[in-house]
Amino acid sequence: MKTLITSQEASENAAMDLRFGRAKWFCIYDDQSKQTTFTENPSVDAQGGAGVKTAETAVEMGVTRIISGHFGPKAKEILDKFNIQLIENKNEQSIKEIITQLENNN
Numbered sequence: 755m756k757t758l759i760t761s762q763e764a765s766e767n768a769a770m771d772l773r774f775g776r777a778k779w780f781c782i783y784d785d786q787s788k789q790t791t792f793t794e795n796p797s798v799d800a801q802g803g804a805g806v807k808t809a810e811t812a813v814e815m816g817v818t819r820i821i822s823g824h825f826g827p828k829a830k831e832i833l834d835k836f837n838i839q840l841i842e843n844k845n846e847q848s849i850k851e852i853i854t855q856l857e858n859n860n
Contacts, residue, residue: 757783758812759852760822764792766850770843772823775805781849782817785856790849805829812838821852 760777762768771777778798782791793815797807805826812820812833819839833840843852 755785755819756815756817757785757819757821757856758815758817759783759820759849760795761792761849764794766790766848766853768849770821770823770847770849770852772844774820774822774825774829775800775808777808777822780812780815781853782815783853783856788857790853803828806832809833 759781760771760774761779761781762771764779771779776798777795780793780795782793795808796811797804800807806828809829809832813836817838819841820833821841821843823844824842825833825840830840
């Protein structure tokens with residue numbers, strides 16, 4: 755399973771970004787290989803519709819789960835349509851802490 759975690763920086767020590775559509779970075783965690791990769795959010799500076807554009811990017815990336823602080827209704831509608839699990843996390847945690855929790859729950 756590939757999990758997308760919104761991140762403020764391209765580092766496991768970075769804090770999770772509470773914004774989905776305007777997150778600066780995506781951390782992609784693959785629970786099969788236990789590898790993480792970081793990619794910039796191409797929609798971070800979009801004039802409008804950043805949540806929808808980010809949702810479309812997530813679908814194209816083939817993720818099956820997304821962890822972020824908040825999902826707008828339009829982004830949520832797209833992600834639900836593709837059966838992507840959404841986890842709203844309001845805690846100020848690092849990417850590394852979230853990955854550790856994912857590993858402990860598997």
